Amino acid sequence: MKAYVFPGQGAQFSGMGLDLYENSDIAQHLFEDANEILGFHITDIMFEGTAEQLKETKVTQPAIFLHSTILAKTLGDSFQPDMVAGHSLGELSALVANGTLSFEDGLKLVSKRALAMQKACEVQPSTMAAVLGLENDVVEKICGTTEGIVVAANYNCPGQLVISGEIEAINKACETLKEEGARRALVLPVGGAFHSPLMEPAREELAAAIEATQFNKPNCPIYQNVTASAITNENEIKKNLIAxxxxxxxxxxSVQQMIADGATSFTEVGPGKVLQGLVKKIDRSMETSGASLNIEA
Incomplete structure (x- = not known):
């Protein structure tokens, strides 16, 4: 069974999507539509912008979403997923890829998500840190006993967990984690505490937009971040996307469950190779690859 996975924030690079735009009429049309929907020329920033310009949340999230969803649409008949998943932001790309959301609705939600998260970051200074070389339960226990808000946010692969929370709490937790034997506990250059209680204002804002959006019956199951299980019910998908x-x-x-449910290969659709690397760390025997443009599309 073929699994297709979609990356999240951090995979962006200057020049992303230009090859799609130059070689595919479908891609060109969708990129032009995106400029209209967003109300600014995101293509200029994607194709010619600096790394600094691409790092702005209101640009980063739509840029990665556009690269992933447009690449998927250029794959033509070869794109036949049996299951999909996306890392954080990538979940919205996956929902367009499996037909749950239209391209336009997906892009509108991504844009609202980015702006809502940006706003939440400005309300309270917060951050995230990568923790390497400790068991999940040790990291969770330290988060639970550290003063302030700090939680496990991204279970990326065995021995790699990202924590999220208030700056002071993150710094304290990092010290304790190193004392407990973490190979690294490194504060990340991110604008806020994503996937933590500090994103509650963004969750409320996005919930209204998600509830007002048409969700269709998916063509194949999506393994959602919140449940790490196969979901095909539109209302459940909405609920998990809000959470x-x-x-x-x-x-x-999620990857372990996809493998248990019969996945034999994982194809990453979008910029970078981060998810291919994580899949290999989760199960070394898995076949992984990156999707590439079908010039005929």
């Missing part, structure tokens, strides 16, 4: 902003990304558990 995702304040809940952890169970990526390790």
């Amino acid at each position: 995702q902003l304040t809940a952890p990304v169970k990526w390790t558990q």
Whole structure:
């Protein structure tokens, strides 16, 4: 069974999507539509912008979403997923890819998500940190006993967990984690505490937009971040998508469940190779690849 996975924030690079735009009429049309929907020329920033410009949340999230969903649409008949999943933001790309959301509705939600998260970050200074080389339960226990808000946010692969919360609490937790034997506990250059209770204002804002959006019956199951299980019911998908902003990304558990349910290969659709690397760390025997443009599309 073929699993297709979609990356999240951090995979962006200058020049992303230009090859799609130049070689595919479908892609060109969708990129032009995106400029209209967003109300600014995101293509200029994607194709020619600096890394600094691409790092702005209102640009980063739509840019990665556009690269992933448009690439999927250029794959033509070869794109036949048996199951899909997306890491954080990538979940919205996956929902367009499996027919749950239209391209236009997906892009509108991504844009609203980015702006709502940006706003939540400005309300309270917060951050995230990568923790390497400790068991999940040790990290969870330290988060639970650290003063202030700090939680496990991204279960990326065995031995790699990202924590999220208030700056002071993150710094304290990092010290304790190193004392407990973490190989690294490194504060990340991110604008806020994603997938933590500090994203509650963004969750409320996005909930209204998600509830007002048409969700269709998916063509194949999506393994959602919140549950790490196969979901095909539109109302459940909505509920989990809303919960995702304040809940952890169970990526390790999602990939393990996809493999248990019969996945034999994982194809990453979008910029970068981060998810291919994580899948290999979760199960070394898995076949992984990156999707590439079908010039005929």
